Amino acid sequence: MSDQQPVTVSIARTVLPGYGRQATAWAQAGQELAREWPGYLGSGWVRTGPDSNEWHMLYRFADAESLRRWEESGERRWWIESAAELMEITRVERRTGIEGWFSQPGDLNLAVPQTVVPPRWKQAVSIFLPFLPLSLLANFRLRPLIGGWPLVFQVLLVTCLLTPLMTYIFLPVTTRLLKSWLQAPRRTT
Secondary structure: OHHHOOEEEEEEEEEOOOOHHHHHHHHHHHHHHHHOOOOEEEEEEEEOOOOOOEEEEEEEEOOHHHHHHHHOOHHHHHHHHOOOOOEEEEEEEEEOHHHHHOOOOOOOOOOOOOOOOOOHHHHHHHHHHHHHHHHHHHHHHHHHHHOOOOHHHHHHHHHHHHHHHHHHHHHHHHHHHOHHHHOOOOOOO
């Protein structure tokens, strides 16, 4: 089921001095190639500052299989090889699961407007709200069956049962219900 989640890939690249215009054209060409690929959801790039050589490029696919097909394609290989003299890759991250519910800084998915990243305390509250009652319920219902087990096995079973429920049902619902609160602009003081 996790393979059916959208996957965002974040790549930090260092553009060699004097190649900014070529890197821009290269990034646009890559977006055009990916745009036609099945499962493509959007992409973009940002620089850390006007004179910075560090670029953060992001692209998003509907699922892991669509992403794999794109990343293994001859078109992408040709495109990547064409920039070998322009830049170096410094970091690659793939995001699925829980971090996908909270927009990451600089996420430029063109299919969805950019959102405000909630502070960590709001993320913690949105996880705590469904987890406490679900955990209480699970422990209450399972106590007669596993009450004699060693504590580590009781916790292991409850964790194994609750993790998929939280991941696929309760956190998506909670973050959708709390979306306006989670994404409210931060006040500056």
